[in-house]
Amino acid sequence: MTTPDHAAEPGADAAPAERLPVTQRAIEHIKGMIAAGLLRPGDRLPTERDLSAELGVSRSSMREAIRALTTLGVLEARHGAGVYVTRLRPGDLLETFSVLAEISQGETLVEVLQVRRMLEPAATALAAARADDAQLRRLAAVLDRIGTGGSEGETVAADLCFHQAIVEITGNATLVAVNDGLSSRTFNARVWHGHREAGPSARLREDHERIYQALSDRDPDAARAAATMHVLEVERWLRGRLASGEG
Amino acid sequence: MTTPDHAAEPGADAAPAERLPVTQRAIEHIKGMIAAGLLRPGDRLPTERDLSAELGVSRSSMREAIRALTTLGVLEARHGAGVYVTRLRPGDLLETFSVLAEISQGETLVEVLQVRRMLEPAATALAAARADDAQLRRLAAVLDRIGTGGSEGETVAADLCFHQAIVEITGNATLVAVNDGLSSRTFNARVWHGHREAGPSARLREDHERIYQALSDRDPDAARAAATMHVLEVERWLRGRLASGEG
DNA sequence: CGGTACGATTGGTCCGACCACTTCTACGCC
DNA sequence: GGCGTAGAAGTGGTCGGACCAATCGTACCG
Numbered sequence: 001m002t003t004p005d006h007a008a009e010p011g012a013d014a015a016p017a018e019r020l021p022v023t024q025r026a027i028e029h030i031k032g033m034i035a036a037g038l039l040r041p042g043d044r045l046p047t048e049r050d051l052s053a054e055l056g057v058s059r060s061s062m063r064e065a066i067r068a069l070t071t072l073g074v075l076e077a078r079h080g081a082g083v084y085v086t087r088l089r090p091g092d093l094l095e096t097f098s099v100l101a102e103i104s105q106g107e108t109l110v111e112v113l114q115v116r117r118m119l120e121p122a123a124t125a126l127a128a129a130r131a132d133d134a135q136l137r138r139l140a141a142v143l144d145r146i147g148t149g150g151s152e153g154e155t156v157a158a159d160l161c162f163h164q165a166i167v168e169i170t171g172n173a174t175l176v177a178v179n180d181g182l183s184s185r186t187f188n189a190r191v192w193h194g195h196r197e198a199g200p201s202a203r204l205r206e207d208h209e210r211i212y213q214a215l216s217d218r219d220p221d222a223a224r225a226a227a228t229m230h231v232l233e234v235e236r237w238l239r240g241r242l243a244s245g246e247g
Numbered sequence: 248m249t250t251p252d253h254a255a256e257p258g259a260d261a262a263p264a265e266r267l268p269v270t271q272r273a274i275e276h277i278k279g280m281i282a283a284g285l286l287r288p289g290d291r292l293p294t295e296r297d298l299s300a301e302l303g304v305s306r307s308s309m310r311e312a313i314r315a316l317t318t319l320g321v322l323e324a325r326h327g328a329g330v331y332v333t334r335l336r337p338g339d340l341l342e343t344f345s346v347l348a349e350i351s352q353g354e355t356l357v358e359v360l361q362v363r364r365m366l367e368p369a370a371t372a373l374a375a376a377r378a379d380d381a382q383l384r385r386l387a388a389v390l391d392r393i394g395t396g397g398s399e400g401e402t403v404a405a406d407l408c409f410h411q412a413i414v415e416i417t418g419n420a421t422l423v424a425v426n427d428g429l430s431s432r433t434f435n436a437r438v439w440h441g442h443r444e445a446g447p448s449a450r451l452r453e454d455h456e457r458i459y460q461a462l463s464d465r466d467p468d469a470a471r472a473a474a475t476m477h478v479l480e481v482e483r484w485l486r487g488r489l490a491s492g493e494g
Numbered sequence: 495c496g497g498t499a500c501g502a503t504t505g506g507t508c509c510g511a512c513c514a515c516t517t518c519t520a521c522g523c524c
Numbered sequence: 525g526g527c528g529t530a531g532a533a534g535t536g537g538t539c540g541g542a543c544c545a546a547t548c549g550t551a552c553c554g
Contacts, residue, residue, distance in 0.1 A: 022507065023314070034350060047535060058508040060307060063537085067270075067311045068318040072346050079536050080515035090355060093347045099319055100340045100421070103281065108337055111421035118369035118422075119362070174347070174358035175365075178425065269538065294504060305539040310506085326505050327547035 022057050026065035029055055034074065034085060045075070045083040072096060090177040097181025106242060113235040116182050120163070121227040123179065127169035128215045128223035135169050136216055143212050146205065162208060166215070207233060269304050273312035276302055281321065281332060292322070292330040319343060337421040344428025353489060360482040363429050367410070368474040370426065374416035375462045375470035382416050383463055390459050393452065409455060413462070454480060 020028065030051075033039045045051065052062035066083055069075040073092040077083045086092040101112060131139075142165055145158035160183060167179045207230040214222035267275070277298075280286045292298065292313075299309035313330055316322040320339040324330045333339040348359055378386075389412055392405035407430060414426045454477040461469035 031346075031350075049535085060310075060509085061507060063307075064311055064314045064506095066536095067314050071315040071318045072343055074346065074350070077536065078516080080534080081517075082535065088350055088352075090347060090351070090358065093350070094344070096319055096343055097341070099321065100337060103278075103321070103335055103340070104337070104421075108421060111337065111419045114419055115366070115422050115425060119365050122365035122369075172358045172361055174351075174355060175362050178362060296504080307540085308538060311537095313505095324505065325547080326545070327503080329504065329547090 023061045023064045023068075026051075026055055026057055026062050027068050030065060030069060031074070034088075039085050041085050041087045043085045045085070047082070090174040091180075094174075094177035094181050097177070098184045101182060101184035110235065110239055110242065112182055113231060113238060116179070117228065117231040117235060119175070119179060119182070120167075120231050121224040123167045123170050123172075123175055124211060124215070124227035125220035125224040126172075127166045128218055128220040130171065131169050131215050131218065135165075139165050139169075139212060139215065143208055146208060159204075159208075166211070169215075203233065204230070270308045270311045270315075273298075273302055273304055273309050274315050277312060277316055278321070281335075286332050288332050288334045290332045292332070294329070337424040338427075341421075341424035341428055344424065345431045348429055348431035357482065357486055357489065359429055360478060360485060363426070364475065364478040364482060366422070366426060366429070367414075367478050368471040370414045370417050370419075370422055371458060371462070371474035372467035372471040373419075374413045375465055375467045377418065378416050378462050378465065382412075386412050386416075386459060386462065390455055393455060406451075406455075413458070416462075450480065451477070 030039075030045070039045065046054070048059055048062055048066065052059040055062065066075055066077060070077055070083075073086060073095050074088065075083055076086050100108075104112060139162070142158055142162045146155055146162060163183065164176070164180065167176050170176075207226065210226040211223065211230060214220075214226050277286075277292070286292065293301070295306055295309055295313065298313075299306040302309065313322055313324060317324055320333060320342050321335065322330055323333050347355075351359060386409070389405060389409045393402055393409060410430065411423070411427065414423050417423075454473065457473040458470065458477060461473050
């Protein structure tokens with residue numbers, strides 16, 4: 001798609017006669033080079049100066065384009081070395097995703113949990129069917145770190161790690177990335193903090209143990225149920241807190 | 248040791264003494280202003296010139312920072328008018344997400360479908376429980392547009408629209424955003440194109456009708472099953488194509 | 495009173511210079 | 525000869541200022 005002078009595309013749904021801003025054009029250009037296979041994961045791009053010359057735009061604009069794609073996780077700039085295409089793994093592209101869980105407030109938090117309620121049970125069930133002994137051992141180790149006297153920060157980290165480890169067992173990198181985006185550290189920190197205040201964090205520990213047990217038994221149904229109950233529990237609590245005006 | 252001017256910051260539990268690049272600092276600054284409530288959704292930011300002065304960075308760097316946050320969907324720049332904070336709805340923040348489905352290739356496509364297989368059944372079931380008559384009528388209209396003689400582009404658009412409409416019925420904006428990201432136009436176009444080549448696109452139409460029927464009956468279980476079969480069908484086909492080397 | 499033209503404000507683009515980091519090379523020391 | 529180091533070249537990062545283009549408010553004119 002290097003030549004923008006297009007005739008009528010048959011059945012095209014795109015808007016007509018695109019007079020894109022210069023920077024936007026630069027973004028599309030680079031994206032196009034990747035989509036067309038001219039640039040493959042890990043490849044190095046021409047220098048900013050060369051690229052800007054090639055497109056007839058200023059280096060500033062080209063830099064903004066690169067910055068945008070860097071933000072998206074498509075490119076990676078190494079000071080002094082050059083700009084590279086990332087491996088384009090889901091994890092690279094969805095890192096930005098975490099902004100949602102970081103910034104979201106109020107009702108959106110409930111929505112996020114609702115989505116996790118759809119994903120985690122399925123993921124946990126899948127993990128139950130696939131987990132090998134080594135993975136289960138590692139999971140058990142993480143489980144031990146939750147709530148064993150550590151600081152609240154450690155507990156949050158361990159909790160996060162536990163769920164991420166389960167999702168990783170599914171072997172689906174996209175799922176891992178989506179899940180990560182939906183469960184940021186700050187998000188979980190808020191929830192845990194509230195729970196500790198509210199009292200029954202022992203209940204969450206039980207949840208975790210049941211989940212682990214189900215995985216250990218390679219029982220997808222039990223795993224699904226346990227994960228559902230767990231997320232549901234958190235969701236219910238959050239809903240209650242929001243209702244009581246603690247936005 | 249060029250710029251040693253940095254005292255210990257009081258009360259910070261964050262990582263120690265970060266020597267962030269200037270632009271990155273600007274990004275964090277703005278994000279911080281939002282997180283701290285100094286900037287609320289819809290608010291207008293100071294001008295680029297003012298912001299850059301306030302932070303002691305050049306306007307170019309500030310512009311790159313704004314570009315990054317614009318890319319993330321946190322900010323929105325209006326030529327001549329100013330820079331504004333978006334409403335910070337999930338849809339705003341997850342628009343970037345679609346890059347995944349746009350750029351992904353090979354195995355990642357299967358992963359994406361696998362995630363959709365987790366989400367869509369749950370979403371469809373939820374929709375079945377919530378749909379009102381008006382929503383069902385609109386859905387029926389969309390369904391009619393699929394595969395009724397239109398061009399392939401129209402069919403793809405209608406198919407996309409059908410599934411999105413279902414997800415919207417759930418009323419969960421975050422779910423809608425995630426789903427959108429997982430089902431880009433180009434992604435579906437590739438699948439449809441392949442299917443038409445392969446022949447049995449009639450089967451997909453049946454799938455759609457069954458899904459609609461389940462929604463119409465307000466039967467969550469049937470809806471879940473129908474959605475599962477549908478995604479599974481697409482996934483199986485894609486897997487076959489990848490195995491045959493058409494990555 | 496309404497509409498239009500103007501001008502101030504503000505984001506968009508461009509240019510050219512210099513700084514900071516990386517990499518490669520060639521020199522010098524052991 | 526081998527190895528480490530200093531230097532040069534290349535590249536991204538930052539800077540400042542200039543000008544263009546879109547917007548919006550205002551004051552003037554019909």
